[in-house]
Amino acid sequence: xxxxxxxxxxxxxxxxxxxxxxxxxxxxILLGIHEEDTKEDVDYLVRKIAMMxxxxxEAGKLNLSIDAISxxxxxxxxxTLYADTKKGNRPSFVxxxxxxxxxxxxxxxxxxxxxxxxxxxxxEFGADMQVSxxxxxxxxxxxxTRDK
Numbered sequence: 678x679x680x681x682x683x684x685x686x687x688x689x690x691x692x693x694x695x696x697x698x699x700x701x702x703x704x705x706i707l708l709g710i711h712e713e714d715t716k717e718d719v720d721y722l723v724r725k726i727a728m729m730x731x732x733x734x735e736a737g738k739l740n741l742s743i744d745a746i747s748x749x750x751x752x753x754x755x756x757t758l759y760a761d762t763k764k765g766n767r768p769s770f771v772x773x774x775x776x777x778x779x780x781x782x783x784x785x786x787x788x789x790x791x792x793x794x795x796x797x798x799x800x801e802f803g804a805d806m807q808v809s810x811x812x813x814x815x816x817x818x819x820x821x822t823r824d825k
Contacts, residue, residue: 678710679821681817682705682726683706684817685705688705688809689810692804697801699798702746703748706752706753708752708783710754710759712773714782719789722820723786725820726750727742727795729743730742732745732746739816750790751808752798754783756779776803
């Protein structure tokens with residue numbers, strides 16, 4: 678799994694000009710699921726993201742977790758994170774998991790974050806979405822479960 682985690686002041690996702698998910702301070706996460714990913718990858722990312730300390734404490738140090746600041750998460754499925762651009766000019770997405778595998782893992786990821794006590798808003802898997810955000814910092818972290 679590949680996750681692009683952005684610390685945000687706010688974020689929203691719209692489908693057909695209707696907002697379907699919206700948060701204030703927290704994380705906007707783009708999640709790509711690889712064809713070889715499993716529930717172990719989900720559990721690893723959930724644990725790491727829930728405990729990640731990238732919010733400022735009273736001394737201005739990146740020392741607080743999302744839970745400590747009562748933040749929320751906007752989770753967006755993003756198969757294009759597994760684009761292969763080695764050949765030609767048109768990316769290949771053959772390494773991205775097919776929907777029948779990816780949807781249950783995406784849902785397990787969101788449910789895992791909720792079980793950690795976090796509020797999670799989502800887009801819609803496979804939909805044409807418009808994502809808006811105000812990046813805070815900016816702080817952007819990329820995690821890949823193949824690089825554990």
